[in-house]
Amino acid sequence: MGHISLNQVTKSFGDVNVIPPLDLEINDGEFVVFVGPSGCGKSTLLRLIAGLEDVTSGHIEIDGKDATEVPPAKRGLAMVFQSYALYPHMSVRKNIAFPLRMAKVDQAEQDRKIEAAAKALNLTDYLDRRPGQLSGGQRQRVAIGRAIVREPAAFLFDEPLSNLDAALRVNMRLEISELHQTLDTTMIYVTHDQVEAMTMADKIVVLRAGNIEQVGSPLELYRAPRNKFVAGFIGSPKMNFLTGATAAAHGAHTIGIRPEHIEISREAGAWKGKVGVSEHLGSDTFFHIPVADAEDTLTVRASGELGLERGEEVFLSPIMEHLHMFDAQGLAVR
Amino acid sequence: MATQHSRAAARIMMAPAVFLLLVWMLVPLTMTLYFSFKKYLPLRGGDLGWTGFDNYVRFVTSSSFWPSVQTTLVIVGGVLFITVILGIMLAVLLNQPMWGQGIVRILVIAPFFVMPTVSALVWKNMFMDPVNGLFAHLWKFFGAEPVQWLSQASLQSIVMIVSWQWLPFATLILLTAIQSLDREQLEAAEMDGAQPVQRFAFITLPHLGRAITIVILIQTIFLLAIFAEIFVTTGGAFGTRTLTYLIFQRVLESQNVGLGSAGGVYAIILANIVAIFLMRIVGKNLDA
Numbered sequence: 164m165g166h167i168s169l170n171q172v173t174k175s176f177g178d179v180n181v182i183p184p185l186d187l188e189i190n191d192g193e194f195v196v197f198v199g200p201s202g203c204g205k206s207t208l209l210r211l212i213a214g215l216e217d218v219t220s221g222h223i224e225i226d227g228k229d230a231t232e233v234p235p236a237k238r239g240l241a242m243v244f245q246s247y248a249l250y251p252h253m254s255v256r257k258n259i260a261f262p263l264r265m266a267k268v269d270q271a272e273q274d275r276k277i278e279a280a281a282k283a284l285n286l287t288d289y290l291d292r293r294p295g296q297l298s299g300g301q302r303q304r305v306a307i308g309r310a311i312v313r314e315p316a317a318f319l320f321d322e323p324l325s326n327l328d329a330a331l332r333v334n335m336r337l338e339i340s341e342l343h344q345t346l347d348t349t350m351i352y353v354t355h356d357q358v359e360a361m362t363m364a365d366k367i368v369v370l371r372a373g374n375i376e377q378v379g380s381p382l383e384l385y386r387a388p389r390n391k392f393v394a395g396f397i398g399s400p401k402m403n404f405l406t407g408a409t410a411a412a413h414g415a416h417t418i419g420i421r422p423e424h425i426e427i428s429r430e431a432g433a434w435k436g437k438v439g440v441s442e443h444l445g446s447d448t449f450f451h452i453p454v455a456d457a458e459d460t461l462t463v464r465a466s467g468e469l470g471l472e473r474g475e476e477v478f479l480s481p482i483m484e485h486l487h488m489f490d491a492q493g494l495a496v497r
Numbered sequence: 498m499a500t501q502h503s504r505a506a507a508r509i510m511m512a513p514a515v516f517l518l519l520v521w522m523l524v525p526l527t528m529t530l531y532f533s534f535k536k537y538l539p540l541r542g543g544d545l546g547w548t549g550f551d552n553y554v555r556f557v558t559s560s561s562f563w564p565s566v567q568t569t570l571v572i573v574g575g576v577l578f579i580t581v582i583l584g585i586m587l588a589v590l591l592n593q594p595m596w597g598q599g600i601v602r603i604l605v606i607a608p609f610f611v612m613p614t615v616s617a618l619v620w621k622n623m624f625m626d627p628v629n630g631l632f633a634h635l636w637k638f639f640g641a642e643p644v645q646w647l648s649q650a651s652l653q654s655i656v657m658i659v660s661w662q663w664l665p666f667a668t669l670i671l672l673t674a675i676q677s678l679d680r681e682q683l684e685a686a687e688m689d690g691a692q693p694v695q696r697f698a699f700i701t702l703p704h705l706g707r708a709i710t711i712v713i714l715i716q717t718i719f720l721l722a723i724f725a726e727i728f729v730t731t732g733g734a735f736g737t738r739t740l741t742y743l744i745f746q747r748v749l750e751s752q753n754v755g756l757g758s759a760g761g762v763y764a765i766i767l768a769n770i771v772a773i774f775l776m777r778i779v780g781k782n783l784d785a
Contacts, residue, residue, distance in 0.1 A: 215684050215687070215688070236688060236689065236691075242684075242685065242688050245681070246679060246681050248679065248681035248685035250682060250685075250700060252704070252706070261689050261691075261699070262689035265690035265691050265695065309685075313689070
């Protein structure tokens with residue numbers, strides 16, 4: 164249960180074509196993350212799968228059955244919204260019970276499922292409160308609880324962590340990953356945060372302007388980005404790009420090298436530059452060093468402290484096996 | 498208002514407004530109370546001295562007192578019922594995206610801009626007139642006997658006129674409330690399997706609770722005092738004499754200021770009783 168496939172799906176709002184023809188397979192039990200910059204159509208894609216928007220053309224299949232014309236409630240999918248979309252006038256219990264009540268599940272069964280969900284999500288003590296009396300993380304869990312009790316074929320998450328503070332976000336990330344392990348249900352997760360994508364996904368779908376740029380496991384995307392966009396989007400801090408003569412020396416239009424794949428030295432190296440801003444994180448230090456032909460200042464990661472001063476002249480050498488090369492169209496060359 | 502200084506400044510600046518409000522409210526109230534204990538007949542001897550509770554007893558034992566209270570409550574209740582129900586329906590309708598939405602919204606709100614006297618006269622002469630009214634023509638077109646609205650169905654006619662006037666107010670408040678409903682909540686309910694009617698009943702209607710309360714409370718305040726609509730249509734005849742109208746008749750038609758003032762005090766009491774009941778029923782919606 165939970166195999167979803169999209170066939171030549173398109174979506175236009177009036178004259179604006181948001182999603183050009185798109186094909187995608189989501190396998191049963193997979194944790195798929197749609198990631199991309201704001202306005203890339205990832206939320207729209209999720210809403211198309213949910214049935215909250217009609218596709219302009221193409222087909223959506225869920226578990227082998229054409230679901231293109233099926234109303235949202237009948238698709239067997241549950242969605243967790245960015246704003247949580249809890250019903251403010253109902254208690255937590257009633258919120259979680261709502262889908263069961265709509266499905267006319269009998270009371271004893273309802274209670275059993277609610278208790279189970281509340282226990283799994285640490286909500287037992289809050290069942291009689293209203294959403295307004297809960298913290299952000301608790302509301303998030305109620306929203307997930309409301310999704311769980313339906314026992315859906317797949318969960319859809321629409322940027323569920325973007326309203327939480329940083330510490331809570333890390334927690335909820337783990338909880339959702341754990342939930343995926345326990346339930347073993349397909350999950351589709353939309354985010355603009357590549358860290359969430361990298362840490363949670365089995366499969367990442369990188370979107371830009373409605374187009375799928377690349378599909379793959381987090382490490383595939385990290386190691387072998389198909390083009391410059393994916394290379395720059397996946398990984399933190401982002402990949403450095405160099406053009407001009409420096410790139411030509413490697414036989415490419417543009418070369419890319421991640422901050423963690425540059426060696427820094429006071430004596431000798433391939434490129435020369437003066438240390439600009441440095442960010443000290445304790446475990447790592449990030450140096451921003453302007454270098455000839457770099458698209459931006461070069462970001463370099465060093466383990467621990469190197470004792471480099473601002474303005475000091477340093478030499479940088481890329482680790483050749485991690486060098487990415489791109490042609491004039493931005494496609495990776497291997 | 499954090500510091501001592503700003504609090505003092507705030508008091509000074511608010512003082513004129515508070516003073517004005519007090520004078521506006523207290524002077525008429527005190528005068529009403531004062532006259533209600535007097536025998537005061539402007540055309541028949543003027544101030545004839547104190548009479549104690551005589552006016553109060555006379556007003557309440559008059560055969561027209563209880564019917565007038567009943568009429569008042571029927572009109573208030575009827576108008577509230579119609580405006581809230583139709584207001585919710587119109588608000589839901591106007592919230593749908595449609596062609597010419599702006600113009601339709603203005604048209605819906607328009608009746609509120611018509612003065613009560615004018616709208617009542619328009620209704621009386623152009624719609625409800627048994628000979629030349631639009632309704633009479635309509636009835637005749639279908640071969641029916643025209644209804645003599647303001648004499649045969651006087652109370653219903655007045656409720657209809659007043660409802661027409663107040664429907665825009667209810668619609669406007671409820672429309673803004675509907676617009677503030679989070680779309681994601683409706684979508685969540687849709688995903689949860691709620692049909693359109695269930696979405697309305699479980700999500701939209703509870704969301705409107707507070708707005709409905711406000712509509713009911715504000716309208717009640719104004720509806721308890723409607724006068725012009727009755728004055729220009731039935732003149733208080735055919736069972737349309739409300740408490741307000743009865744007071745008017747006592748003071749101006751019978752030229753008995755004392756008796757009318759006592760009636761005014763009863764009107765205050767009635768308004769408070771209604772207010773207490775309303776707060777009991779719907780007031781809890783106002784708590785967050």
